[in-house]
Amino acid sequence: MRNFLLLSVLLLLSACETTPPPEPFGALPTTRQVDWHKLSYYAFIHFGPNTFTGVEWGHGDENPEVFNPSELDARQWAQTFKEAGMEGVVITAKHHDGFALWPSEYSTHTVRESEWKDGQGDVLRELAEACEEFGLKFGVYVSPWDRNHPQYGSDEYNGVFKSMLEEVLTGYGDVFEVWFDGANGEGPNGKKQVYDFPGFIDVVRTHQPGAVIFSDAGPDIRWVGNERGYADTTNWSTLNRDAFYPGIPGKNDELQHGQMGGTHWLPAEIDVSIRPGWFYHKDQDDQVKTVDHLIDIWYHSVGMNGNLLLNIPIDARGLVHENDAARLMELKAYLDDAFGYNLAQDGIGVGTHTRDWEYREDLAIDDDPETYWAQTDEAENAMYGIEFKDPREVNTILLQEYIPLGQRVTSFVIKAFVGEEWVQVAEGTTIGNRRIVRWPTVNTAAISIEMESLAPVTLSNVEMYRAPDTY
Numbered sequence: 001m002r003n004f005l006l007l008s009v010l011l012l013l014s015a016c017e018t019t020p021p022p023e024p025f026g027a028l029p030t031t032r033q034v035d036w037h038k039l040s041y042y043a044f045i046h047f048g049p050n051t052f053t054g055v056e057w058g059h060g061d062e063n064p065e066v067f068n069p070s071e072l073d074a075r076q077w078a079q080t081f082k083e084a085g086m087e088g089v090v091i092t093a094k095h096h097d098g099f100a101l102w103p104s105e106y107s108t109h110t111v112r113e114s115e116w117k118d119g120q121g122d123v124l125r126e127l128a129e130a131c132e133e134f135g136l137k138f139g140v141y142v143s144p145w146d147r148n149h150p151q152y153g154s155d156e157y158n159g160v161f162k163s164m165l166e167e168v169l170t171g172y173g174d175v176f177e178v179w180f181d182g183a184n185g186e187g188p189n190g191k192k193q194v195y196d197f198p199g200f201i202d203v204v205r206t207h208q209p210g211a212v213i214f215s216d217a218g219p220d221i222r223w224v225g226n227e228r229g230y231a232d233t234t235n236w237s238t239l240n241r242d243a244f245y246p247g248i249p250g251k252n253d254e255l256q257h258g259q260m261g262g263t264h265w266l267p268a269e270i271d272v273s274i275r276p277g278w279f280y281h282k283d284q285d286d287q288v289k290t291v292d293h294l295i296d297i298w299y300h301s302v303g304m305n306g307n308l309l310l311n312i313p314i315d316a317r318g319l320v321h322e323n324d325a326a327r328l329m330e331l332k333a334y335l336d337d338a339f340g341y342n343l344a345q346d347g348i349g350v351g352t353h354t355r356d357w358e359y360r361e362d363l364a365i366d367d368d369p370e371t372y373w374a375q376t377d378e379a380e381n382a383m384y385g386i387e388f389k390d391p392r393e394v395n396t397i398l399l400q401e402y403i404p405l406g407q408r409v410t411s412f413v414i415k416a417f418v419g420e421e422w423v424q425v426a427e428g429t430t431i432g433n434r435r436i437v438r439w440p441t442v443n444t445a446a447i448s449i450e451m452e453s454l455a456p457v458t459l460s461n462v463e464m465y466r467a468p469d470t471y
């Protein structure tokens, strides 16, 4: 009897035994970075005196009274962005001219000194409330370079900047992102500032611990090295961060690709404007990017392991201009069409060197980002595939590694089973949080992805689509 009991206990224990997850590999994301990776596409707003004076970089000596939108409606902005499928907004709370879109106590160059609402308005308040109403995240661009502030260029200015930052980060609810521009020019006295970035970062961490901080050197997300809207096809979320600082010259290539094996997790955010300028200029009303161009940008940012921060300048009325809104809706219509039906849900996942039941193949197509397919520790190469009962038309795949364990894939080849044979349809390098790959439509009974990697592969998500052919 005793032996029987012992045996039962042993059997029970072995049934409960779980296979440990793969060892993490290399630099890993923090929780706030993992949360940011769940986003993909949100709006940038450039708005301020430049909107009324027609320049891109105001000198800080403009009369604050010029800021006077005739029919500002932040609800219209938020509603437009929401309908466009965007997830949040980052607004220039303060650009290089120093003008504050909120009535800061630490400046005399603010909405309070403007004509708008007789100096009683607060753009940040209106936008934060509209974001709350429409379910958008709220973020801020606060330029350390300040061409107006009399103390710019002195130690005191770092204190002023921190106080202004504190106002923005404590007065308007949750902030999901703080955008630090690296520009460091001269102030009104002809002096440059030595920025206290560690101190600025402390202020953000103290008041908004969940917010990601953007700059050329992060610490959470990095500039992608260009303002055209294109990440590189090879895009590592890792970088030797300590060799970078905000505004660093000559490192645009590294910023565009990231660095394989980099010391820190520092993924790319891709900022680009829907028009030639960042601020609204009436003479650019006919130069809003075409939908084809926006689609291309979308695939080269969201589809290349980055998040897209698309700038929509607010016009002099205080509205998203009709032309920009129309283009955003065209992009949305395309995305709905292209990504409306995930064909992977009709297939069966297969893979090589699968780790165990808890990391089985169908966990990559189960719609749950927390579960993933993983390989055994010994695996030296990887193949993951999806088989269909009957052939179907496919031209797009979305791949996601399980990034909490690190970025691993260095290259991949995609093949489709067409007729009686396997045909290569695409190849690439990195995957990371999200890689979308396109090829000319094939009618296929199966798709396979062969991968090379720095450590055994994990895939948290694989989706397949039949997107419109014309793009």
Ligand code: FUL
Residues within 6 Å of the ligand: 056, 181, 182, 183, 271, 278
């Ligand atoms: C740049 C700035 O100098 C531009 O004016 C703009 O704000 C862009 C997003 O970042 O560095």
